[in-house]
Amino acid sequence: MLANLFMNIIDAHNLACPIDGKSLEHIDKQFVCENGHTYDIARQGYVNLLPVQYKRSKEPGDSKVMVSARTQFLDTGVYQPIGAVVNELVLEQIINDKDVCIMDAGCGEGYYFNSLLNFLSDDSRETNLSLVGLDISKDAIIQSTKRNKRISWVVGTNRQPPVLEKSVDIILCMFGFLSIDAFSKLLKPGGKIILVEPASRHLQELRKIIYPEVRTKSLSVNNLLKDSGFSLLKTEALHYNVKLSSNDQINHLLVMTPHFYRASKEGREAACKLQEIDITIDVNFSVLQKTSDA
Numbered sequence: 001m002l003a004n005l006f007m008n009i010i011d012a013h014n015l016a017c018p019i020d021g022k023s024l025e026h027i028d029k030q031f032v033c034e035n036g037h038t039y040d041i042a043r044q045g046y047v048n049l050l051p052v053q054y055k056r057s058k059e060p061g062d063s064k065v066m067v068s069a070r071t072q073f074l075d076t077g078v079y080q081p082i083g084a085v086v087n088e089l090v091l092e093q094i095i096n097d098k099d100v101c102i103m104d105a106g107c108g109e110g111y112y113f114n115s116l117l118n119f120l121s122d123d124s125r126e127t128n129l130s131l132v133g134l135d136i137s138k139d140a141i142i143q144s145t146k147r148n149k150r151i152s153w154v155v156g157t158n159r160q161p162p163v164l165e166k167s168v169d170i171i172l173c174m175f176g177f178l179s180i181d182a183f184s185k186l187l188k189p190g191g192k193i194i195l196v197e198p199a200s201r202h203l204q205e206l207r208k209i210i211y212p213e214v215r216t217k218s219l220s221v222n223n224l225l226k227d228s229g230f231s232l233l234k235t236e237a238l239h240y241n242v243k244l245s246s247n248d249q250i251n252h253l254l255v256m257t258p259h260f261y262r263a264s265k266e267g268r269e270a271a272c273k274l275q276e277i278d279i280t281i282d283v284n285f286s287v288l289q290k291t292s293d294a
């Protein structure tokens, strides 16, 4: 008989009750903790672990319009090279572990996590792999469920992720909200954060149109790491140019980025009328390793 030559994708068994932090057990169509708190699994297959007291607005996170714009833009493949770098970085971190849990913290509409799962599924290691896709936006998580049913999709916050302490091997934080203390608690000793951030020239051509003045300084990861209990293991940079050649594609990119909402009315109107534009993609990747508890 042939041995299983591929990674074994399993459901996440490390979800935690957002109220008391106890382990959640999957029973029928619910997750239940030992203190009797119950969370229904929605018909789309996700679970909402964001209690009302953790919400800072009625519908936190990206709106349905932003989520839809992001899906339409990402599906054109312009950011595919970013996903390819992340996939390789993750694979490098999975040595020969038997059980690996990866969390995408602020996973958006699931584009990158779906690409990662498809990439890792073909790997020949005998690893039990579970993936937790977490986002505070219910609309983003509903969209994510359409991309892949084998990922455990969860509505929740990066501030207090509903996941058991020391149960995660790798956390992806892509263009999102880094919550370094909370992430440290979730990671196993030696666990990693893969941080993906825009670098100074990212989308500079669009920014020149929508802002009167363009800032060119990007965040220094070294400042972030001071006294954090993490060390910088590796950095990588990706830089390329692409022509966006339809008004729809340009508008989807605008609507999915925070720039659109920060821009002046005139800047926004000028950008929305564009029929084509050459843009720079400029992205930094950092692999951080947990060296001590937060």
Ligand SMILES: C[S@@+](CC[C@H](N)C(=O)[O-])C[C@H]1O[C@@H](n2cnc3c(N)ncnc32)[C@H](O)[C@@H]1O
Pocket: 060, 061, 062, 070, 105, 106, 107, 108, 109, 111, 112, 134, 135, 136, 137, 140, 156, 157, 158, 159, 173, 174, 175, 176, 177
């Ligand atoms: C710029 S988008 C990036 C999405 C995805 N990582 C990507 O690159 O396509 C940021 C995401 O973070 C989510 N978000 C914002 N605050 C959050 C929080 N406190 N916890 C979890 N997700 C959050 C938003 O809903 C949104 O989906």
